[in-house]
Amino acid sequence: MNPVRSERDSTGLACRIRRHSLKMVHRAGASHIGGCLSAADLLAQLYGGWLRVDPERPEWLDRDRFILSKGHVAAALYATLAEIGFFPRHWLDSYCADGAKLGGHVMHRGVPGVEVSTGSLGHGLPIALGMALGLKRDQRAARVVVLLSDGECDEGSNWEAALLAPQLRLDNLVVIIDCNRFQGLGRTDEVAALEPLGAKWSAFRWKVIELDGHDHNQIAGALAAIPFEMDRPSLILAHTIKGKGVSFMEDELAWHYKSPDDAQLAAALREIDAQEEKCRSRSSSLSPAEASSLVINTEVS
């Protein structure tokens, strides 16, 4: 089973996800590092012990399913899966290379641990809904988690699924929104304002929790409380910072597109190294019970 257990491990895992992602997009000259960095802490918490997955048995029928619907941050998912042991780390070197299994958007074929291919936004949640329904029908306890971007919430297919999931009482379905407030051409609130996003999902009868998507204690606390309510799907609105962890990439739209050059990569990795050193030296963390108390519930009644 998944070997990463403690909160300290998960922050270390997040650093490793960031480091791999930076190297991968640098080597490939690829885009989307900003979104990889905003999702890294969420991925680390999910795969750092919460998801019931087994790298030795990727097709295990009772596994939890994770779908990265914002498929453009594939590098971060591949990095996570390699760190957890689904495939060798050296595969990451082939990201986007000719003949590689690891494409620029999430590819499942021949990649253990990847449930489905994504890349066009708005596909992950309907598939996840079907999986959650299938697991319920098969009376399996497994859960299905799908990670969306906030910009992705422009896609109507998400709202079709959002409407149906509570009707089917899918409390084994979890949506996490990586809410970094950027989309392709600008701030989400300047393109097609999503706010109040949590209230929208609440109005669709999801149980909503809002939190800091870089605070491992808060994320751990929320995950520990899933399902937030019996017979209802859970939604975590994770406030994040695009480019989180690399000072000159933070909250900059350009890093949706740019690939770091050699000097930028070196500077970014120095920052990640420093963070990893810091989290390695941290001695304690909050218990899940303490963490839960930090969670802000924005349920609209």
Place this chain on the structure above:
Amino acid sequence: MRKAFIDTMLEVAGDDQRLNLVVGDLGYSVVEPFAKRFPDRFLNAGVAEQNMTGLATGLALTGERIVFNYSIANFPVMRCLEQIRNDVCHHQANVKIVAVGGGVAYGAQGFSHHAVEDLAVMRAMPGMVVTAPADAAETRAVTRLACATPGPWYIRLGKNGEPGLHAGSVEFSRVGASIQVCDGRDGTLIATGAVAHEVAEAARQLARRGVHVRMLSMPFVKPIDHQAILRAASETPWIVTVEEHNAFGGLGSAVADVLTQGPLNTRLLRLCYPEFIHETGGQAFLRRQHGLDALGIVDFVQREAVGNW
């Protein structure tokens, strides 16, 4: 045809626990028996075809399932085309897309309900088996074969009460098989879908006028029956395809694709709808207007095929 479909689904579902039916809030007075008998394997996904197609994929990928997505005309095909391509086809999910009212079966309902580009669009989908059964007997056989064959299928049905093309039941030896309805050496008529009974009637009328044609019913547009087409091309001087579809990418195109690979000692002519159907009217009226009724087919064959050869 839709009754034959749902009856077959009920029969198969009784024996095969894998069978699931998802509908897009359509199928009133058709799907209820399934919903009642197999509530745990039925779902009304609402008026939301993108979600319906994605969730069918998720269902099919979780445990062993055969998932039929049922709606009408273009709704389960075009509204959710990217879900069909990226979700169903790319993952080779065991999802069968069923569209009732193929062609202009809902003729008088207007443009939105004319499904006359669906075969082309579905043929282009990777790994998709594309079918248009001609009558209730072909519908039963296609539905059973779809259940027995993993992977994505498209099944274009008519509505209900179509005249039978075949006297008894039919069975396909393989995916892609065609059925020879009658034989002759003066030419070949190839049909797909419910319009086949007009073609069969045309063949009978031509015979009375001394023109003896071979008629092939091709419920499988992809994969198509290469051998039957190449045999017709070598044994008869012309082939006329008849379909309730436009000229782009349907049966006529599929037959033409095959003919480019074989001996070209035959002539291919195509009967289909024009790019735009501006008239309002029922299926029989629209067929008549565009020469897809038996009489129109006979006239076309005598004018374009027999006379010009």
